[in-house]
Amino acid sequence: MIERLKTLKKHLFINGEWVEAKQYQPLYSPYSGEQIAEIAFADESEVEMAIQAAEQARPIMAKMPAHQRATILENLVKLMEENADECARLIALEAAKPWTTAKGEVARTIMTYKFAAEEARRIHGETIPMDAAPGGEDRIAFTIRQPLGVVAAITPFNFPMNLVAHKVGPAIAAGNTIVLKPATQTPLTSLYLAELLQKAGLPNGVINVVTGSGSTVGEKLIQDQRVKVITFTGSPAVGIGIRNKAGLKKVTLELGSNAALIVDQGTDLNSIIARAVTGAFAFAGQVCISLQRVYVHEALYESFVEKFVAQTKTLRLGNPLDPETDVSALISPKDVERSLQWIEEAKQAGATIATGGAAEGNILQPTVLLNVDPKAKVSCQEVFAPIVLINKVSSVQEAIEYVNDSRFGLQAGIYTPNITTAIQAAEALEVGGVMINDIPTFRVDHMPYGGVKESGIGREGLKYAVEEMTEMKLVCIKK
Template structure:
């Protein structure tokens, strides 16, 4: 059985405690994982602070070349890395390969961005009486970044922390999700091989509840970047003080389907958005609002397409949907679905449970107050709702306290632009599902969905300070 260690100052270190990592799909024990304590985290942060003193002086060229080497190594090891995802996260192997492709792109974008972190000249003579000054800005790395990452995209969401941070000369202390530490740990090997100096990446595995205070409050930490639940994000925000913070939190993403849109060209895409990785995606399609004139036909086609999905072993290339991350999550959804049925919801297909899986589930006759509609399910379940007018559909989407991504399908340009303006979300996808994301676009929500932006260029802005410099050209 694999036994992991902590990655501190470029060395593997034994922890005093361990915990058992089990497969979400089979329940078998995969590894004994090192469980850090607050003293381990303090040493990691102090080591990262020391490494920063040198790393911040490296050239953009050197940092870019190191990140390009990470890209090359990951390309060669892609299948192996996808198998790690299948085992520790129950991510179907095809979806794991897709995540690795995106991860590689994220590091490549970061390598390119390392050479493009620029400031601007400021026309000082635009102010009255100023004739002898030059002004310009530049971006300065912050120092130690604490990165706390979730289980659902354990390679790519780690890349969205590490890539931009290293591109501009920051160092990082990484605390991966307890269920997916192996994908983070292997990155220590990859960055070491790529030439990242010792101490620039520290990896501490263990309980977020035990370690988060130190990760957030240590005086050497200059930035916290967190992807996870809203409840935890709010607690971190309260503790962070004047330090910079980025919070990527929850969503219950919705799409509107107008009658001008061709159903047959939408359904398969919408099904993939609803049930990819068992719906355990921040921007998984959870709510579909369909115009009354096409509602029945849309539901018929959507249910038919959903029934084609295969639930099974994540290592099987034919599997579309595998286990949820933990049996407790299956139990939560059993309770939510049972409650919705009592309130009048109708199961169009799915809602078949094992201890570890939930079959892809389509629900109709729902109301906005049901948990499966108004809260984030993070499960393979989607609700389809009829509406009469576009304004009504937009109001239904906006009822949520969450607002990460939203989408609309329509062939009427004015309706598309109206929805783009009125939908309360960090991003609006026209003629696509809200699950769409590429890794250089700005990504971040409004309302209770988050604070700050990711996407490599935008993350770099959040991970640097803007310094202004002026030169008086005459004495």
């Protein structure tokens, strides 16, 4: 139970067993600073054990029928439903995610595994009309999709259950085995997942959870030839490094963003303000598609700012385990310090603070900045904090130019009553997904999700992730 975590050592999970590591490090609450557990820090030999276990289990998963893989995932769904409060408490404890938001993540995680179970049953190929080409007569051809083998899943702290589900779920659905390296700050949920998957009937060795530093665990996974797929969510710098070292491995990267929203003239502000504030400050802005930049038509600018700031001031700050809390601690004191420095830099360049701008312990107040220089870090880098800028534009076209003037391109949103404007924006915005009449922070778990530029390569979303984790094979028969 959570109350006893600080007295427990959390071991590595390898080949269906809890393996004691040579080294452990304390895990602290981002909110209170109290120690909540001791976590194993794997060395290279322990990572080797995990890869070996996954490789040995590979033939078992490759031969397992689709209905059996689906049943295991369905069993996991039932177990997660039965233990939803425990899952939420672990998320709130290790990530300082507010209770209501943590409950929402658990609900999404359950849905993600439901989709994974469904996708396990419908992995399919297609027939190829061979006689469409001269010399192809009297042949039948079709494609099949086969699992690639060992998947290395490297996951971030901000959605410690659902972003893990987006890697583990499709890997199991496709018949692969997994070595999971969770974020250093949020290992408890991944270790609990391993426990639930074992109860769900997953064979030993199919999932292995190896906690520790990225420089040790990550490097070994990237370089080992038995690992066939690397799926990573995290910073662009680390993701680009993985891509450069991965050779011919399949790589899916979901990296950073500075997601933007355009508000066109004629938009009903009263219907969008609460939604936009949620997009900016949910989980203290520590979301890859958190609303970071807002470009508002000059006809609505003053009114938008007034309403947005008023709504922001209603947010409650506090303990993540309190159901009334809207915003809690950032993941580390260093992130608080960095965020305050970025706010100060924006001020020095001419920005004004409409609200926020200070910290209360490890909680950064939800901060709204106006008239921000596009070159300021809070605009052009990923802020990953409860900071949003609101700038005035004279047209949607000007706003599009600001949105596209970025090294990132994950998702963007536009509110407009004009369908022509909406379609033109959808075509012009250089992002992986455009949300029309919604915030860029919108995501449901079966849609294709991923970005362009430094926001990554490949797509998540169960069907699309299964395609990333399988290999197409052509079978051609001469009659």
